[in-house]
Amino acid sequence: MTAPLDPRDRLIVALDTDIGSAEAAVATLGESVTFYKIGYQLGFAGGLALAERLAGEGKQVFLDFKLHDIGNTVEKGVASLARLGAAFVTVHAYPQTMRAAVAGRGESGLRILAVTALTSYDDADAAEAGYAFPVSELVRMRAQQARAFGVDGIVCSAAEAGLVREMAGPTVSIVTPGIRSAGDEVGDQKRVVTPADAILAGADYLVVGRPILGAEDPRAAAEAIVAQIANAL
Numbered sequence: 001m002t003a004p005l006d007p008r009d010r011l012i013v014a015l016d017t018d019i020g021s022a023e024a025a026v027a028t029l030g031e032s033v034t035f036y037k038i039g040y041q042l043g044f045a046g047g048l049a050l051a052e053r054l055a056g057e058g059k060q061v062f063l064d065f066k067l068h069d070i071g072n073t074v075e076k077g078v079a080s081l082a083r084l085g086a087a088f089v090t091v092h093a094y095p096q097t098m099r100a101a102v103a104g105r106g107e108s109g110l111r112i113l114a115v116t117a118l119t120s121y122d123d124a125d126a127a128e129a130g131y132a133f134p135v136s137e138l139v140r141m142r143a144q145q146a147r148a149f150g151v152d153g154i155v156c157s158a159a160e161a162g163l164v165r166e167m168a169g170p171t172v173s174i175v176t177p178g179i180r181s182a183g184d185e186v187g188d189q190k191r192v193v194t195p196a197d198a199i200l201a202g203a204d205y206l207v208v209g210r211p212i213l214g215a216e217d218p219r220a221a222a223e224a225i226v227a228q229i230a231n232a233l
């Protein structure tokens with residue numbers, strides 16, 4: 001297991017918002033959050049500078065760009081991202097892409113996370129995308145390949161965390177979005193799990209966006225999730 005010991009460091013808050021709201025959220029969340037995710041919405045609108053600033057201030061940063069392209073482009077792109085000081089970057093879990101990303105990160109310290117099957121997909125969505133087997137099979141196959149290519153972590157639903165641990169081995173980080181507490185709006189997520197159940201299933205990190213940023217008191221919402229993580233450990 002590579003998981004950090006402090007329950008607080010296992011919560012990754014997804015800053016899916018504009019730059020002004022992201023800066024306000026970071027100020028409001030203060031010491032309650034140590035790890036932030038910057039994806040398409042913020043990354044393409046000033047978020048890279050914020051990523052560098054947060055990393056410089058001692059926060060952990062996860063760049064969620066879900067890269068997928070020809071090997072040369074992925075390798076060079078990851079090498080460029082490695083200079084920003086982030087802890088994680090996502091790529092889609094295709095063999096060429098995973099190999100290239102691992103080559104591109106080199107010894108930089110940036111860790112490659114392979115996205116197996118998006119948490120907004122269920123078996124019907126997988127069938128619509130042309131897969132003749134259930135989502136869990138896709139996750140199983142991709143986790144096994146990720147291990148073979150030396151990928152550092154796996155993104156999946158916590159519903160598959162046990163399966164991923166079995167396939168990907170003891171040292172890979174398991175990162176789980178699709179986290180919802182009882183009563184939360186599910187939105188477009190389909191494979192959702194509560195914070196406590198995600199930890200009990202073996203997740204190392206929980207990615208949470210709207211349930212925190214959309215809460216009346218985001219700091220209290222973050223603290224409540226950290227408490228649920230701590231209780232489940």
Ligand SMILES: O=C(O)c1cc(=O)[nH]c(=O)n1[C@@H]1O[C@H](COP(=O)(O)O)[C@@H](O)[C@H]1O
Pocket residue numbers: 014016039064090115117118119120155156177178179187189207208209210211
């Ligand atoms: O790579 C991700 O972070 C990711 C993978 C996945 O399968 N599902 C998923 O929801 N995510 C991201 O996790 C975050 C979840 O946000 P909320 O649904 O608002 O909690 C979003 O930023 C998604 O882009």
